[in-house]
Amino acid sequence: MLELKNIVYQVEENGEGIGILNDVSLVIPDGKLTVITGPNGGGKSTLARIIAGVVKPTSGKIFFNGQDITDMSITDRARLGIGFAFQQPVRFKGIRVVDLIRLAKGEKKLSSSDACKYLAAVGLCAKDYINREVNSSLSGGELKRIEIATVLAKKSALSVFDEPEAGIDLWSFQNLIEVFDGMRKNIEGSSIIIISHQERILQIADEIVLVKEGKIDCQGTCDEILPKLVGTESAVKSCGVIDLWKGGDN
Ligand SMILES: Nc1ncnc2c1ncn2[C@@H]1O[C@H](COP(=O)(O)OP(=O)(O)OP(=O)(O)O)[C@@H](O)[C@H]1O
Numbered sequence: 569m570l571e572l573k574n575i576v577y578q579v580e581e582n583g584e585g586i587g588i589l590n591d592v593s594l595v596i597p598d599g600k601l602t603v604i605t606g607p608n609g610g611g612k613s614t615l616a617r618i619i620a621g622v623v624k625p626t627s628g629k630i631f632f633n634g635q636d637i638t639d640m641s642i643t644d645r646a647r648l649g650i651g652f653a654f655q656q657p658v659r660f661k662g663i664r665v666v667d668l669i670r671l672a673k674g675e676k677k678l679s680s681s682d683a684c685k686y687l688a689a690v691g692l693c694a695k696d697y698i699n700r701e702v703n704s705s706l707s708g709g710e711l712k713r714i715e716i717a718t719v720l721a722k723k724s725a726l727s728v729f730d731e732p733e734a735g736i737d738l739w740s741f742q743n744l745i746e747v748f749d750g751m752r753k754n755i756e757g758s759s760i761i762i763i764s765h766q767e768r769i770l771q772i773a774d775e776i777v778l779v780k781e782g783k784i785d786c787q788g789t790c791d792e793i794l795p796k797l798v799g800t801e802s803a804v805k806s807c808g809v810i811d812l813w814k815g816g817d818n
């Protein structure tokens with residue numbers, strides 16, 4: 569179980585502290601797929617980076633299975649079983665796709681055909697990619713899918729995916745939903761957090777957490793939260809639509 573207690577994250581801008589996360593307390597239960605959603609800029613990726621240890625909270629504590637991990641590095645958290653797929657994946661020059669999967673799986677001798685299974689799961693034709701270098705020649709969607717494949721290979725106790733759908737085409741997206749649904753059915757003692765804006769992903773959630781303006785707006789089961797989110801007025805509407813095409817500024 570992951571527990572965040574009174575997490576505050578502030579950044580300095582012009583000598584002033586700006587609150588990105590404002591007193592966030594959250595419990596991510598075991599054996600569940602939790603989807604974190606909410607408006608752009610609400611603080612979801614910051615929350616994910618705090619869970620993975622990429623950034624440290626200004627104050628507050630994080631516990632993983634009862635252990636205080638607040639001051640632990642990314643590597644130590646990964647050793648404890650926290651796997652993370654970034655919203656914008658990192659490229660690793662000189663490293664091949666197969667090496668990344670072997671590294672994630674922790675088996676240097678993992679056969680190429682076994683490594684290929686993870687690429688196939690995210691809809692990549694494995695033989696075309698397995699020996700490619702993880703560099704800028706890969707498209708955004710390819711890179712994203714390779715990163716998801718590495719998190720699948722890790723089989724972490726807690727897997728965190730930040731907007732896995734970003735840059736993924738419609739055909740692969742369908743495949744991805746099936747992958748997450750399969751993970752959920754075989755979740756046993758582990759847990760999954762997916763940060764997403766997609767209704768299709770929200771529909772397979774056990775729990776939904778709405779993050780808004782650096783706070784938890786609400787949390788509950790899919791049945792409780794989803795009806796509140798679907799069909800509500802869009803953020804743009806509530807701010808007033810600016811009609812760019814009227815050309816009123818001439
Ligand atoms: N280091 C930083 N300096 C200044 N502002 C920051 C910093 N990190 C995050 N922010 C701001 O904090 C807010 C939350 O960012 P975050 O990336 O967590 O949002 P998000 O909910 O993931 O949004 P999206 O849905 O667009 O991915 C944004 O307004 C962002 O500009």
Ligand SMILES: [Mg+2]
Nearest residue numbers: 612613614655
């Ligand atoms: Mg984000």
